[in-house]
Structures are given as C-alpha cells and as structure tokens.
Amino acid sequence: MAVTQRLQRSRCFDEARGVGEGDEAEQIRRFYRERFLPQNAWWPILPHAYLCQRQRQRRIRQCLQEIGAGSFEDLRKLRVLEVGCGGGSNLAWLVEMGADPTELVGIDLVPERIEQARQRCAGVRFLAGNILETDVGGPFDVVMLFAVLTSVTNAETKQKIVERCLSLLRPGGALLFYDLMTRREDPGTPNYKKLTYAEFEGYLGGRRPRYFKRDYLRRDVAERIVPLPRVGLFAAEVLQAIGWFNIEATFAHVRV
Secondary structure (H helix, E strand, C coil), rough: HHHHHHHHHHHHHHHHHCCHHHHHHHHHHHHHHHHHCCCCCCCCCHHHHHHHHHHHHHHHHHHHHHHCCCCHHHHHHHEEEEEEEEEHHHHHHHHHHHCCCHEEEEEEEEEEHHHHHHHHCCCCCEECCCCCCCCCCCEEEEEECCCCHCCCHHHHHHHHHHHHHHHCCEEEEEEEEEEEEEEECCCCCCCCCCHHHHHHHHCCCCCEEEEEECCEEHHHHHHHCCCCCCHHHHHHHCCCCCCEEEEEEEEEEEEE
C-alpha cells in the first residue's frame, strides 16, 4: 500500500512538472556527468573510494558464493548484466577473477562513461542507453544494480527498473543490489533520494532480500585512517567490519 501511494504521488508530481521518462533520463545524465566526469571523488586511488571498492568486490564475491557461483568453472559460465555500469570497473574485476568477458554486458545512460568502459575492458559488451528501452539480451544469471535507484527520484520509474532487472534473470538467478538506504523517508533533492528498506522491498514483488546493512565506513573517518603508514587500510577495514562509524550503505541479493 505504501509503495502504491508513493507511485501515485510521484505520477501526479511528474504530470504537474511535465517530466516524462526521457526528460528524467537526461536529468540523470547531467547529474552523473557533473559528478563523475572527468575527475571525481570516487577514483579508486583516493582513500575512501579505494576502501569502498574493496568492500564492493568483497560483497560481490560473497554474494556469488551464496548463490552457488563460487568456483572458477561457475564463474566462467556466468552470464552477468550490470545496469548503470559506469566506467566498467565491476565487470572488469569479474574478468580479472575469471569470468568470460563475452558473457558480460554493461549498460549506462552516459555515453562518455561507456567509452571509458570499452577502453578498459575489451570483449565485454557495453551499451549506452536506457535499460527500459534497450535490448540487452538475456536471460542472465546475475543482474547487478549498484547506486542507480538513488539517482532516480520518480518512484514509478524505480519500480519499472527493478521489474526490468528481475525480468532479465533466468529462474534461480539473482539481483545483486547496492545503494544508500534509510530507515525513514528522506526528502532528498531533485537529483538524489535515498531509498527506505520498505520502499525497496515493495519493488520486489514479495521476494525477500538478503541484506548486508551499514556496510561502508564514513568518508571523513576513512580519509583519516586509510593513509596511515603500514596499518591504515587494515585498521580502516577492521573499523568498517565493527560498524561503529558506518553509513547506511547496504548490499543485498535477491533470488528469483
């Protein structure tokens, strides 16, 4: 009921301001161009970004193991789609781990980021386009949806994106999800809005996610600790594992 009411409010708001899916997609493109191109705070050479990258890779590996894809042979056969792949770092890491690049597909709204991804990882199929409008193939064993829904402020569009991702999975496949979450409704901005756990679960059609909650160390803490000689990264990861200074950055996987 709560999600239905949110969808109705969002639809009325969009009708009032004249925003359709095409306009919203262009708004998201502008947001990511300003935030991620050409230089940005998420380059892995930087302390917090590097810590986040290591944790993201750790969680991807753990999720793959939990869904039964924990061996080299399993990984070689795995068909993976990443929605909002950006510069392709997650798919490139899967190739380094042993995935077959010809079984991987990435799609992103920003053509410049797709060009970066193609330069980084030959063999992977990268597409510039809207997941709601683009033929990406399939079915897939895994669909990754990382840090996408927070940049979509229209609840109806978020519902469509999640449904599209789930529809691209073969039976027994898994949606791997990551985003910034909140326990209470967040007003957000015109470009960015955290999800509540209830909202996310409402998009899943009754499926139950397996959560890894509060998974990332706060940026200010990471930037103080990671650069420390010898022990910085180790100390930051221990502190992150304890969770005292973590933010509501949450991973989950959902089986179909």
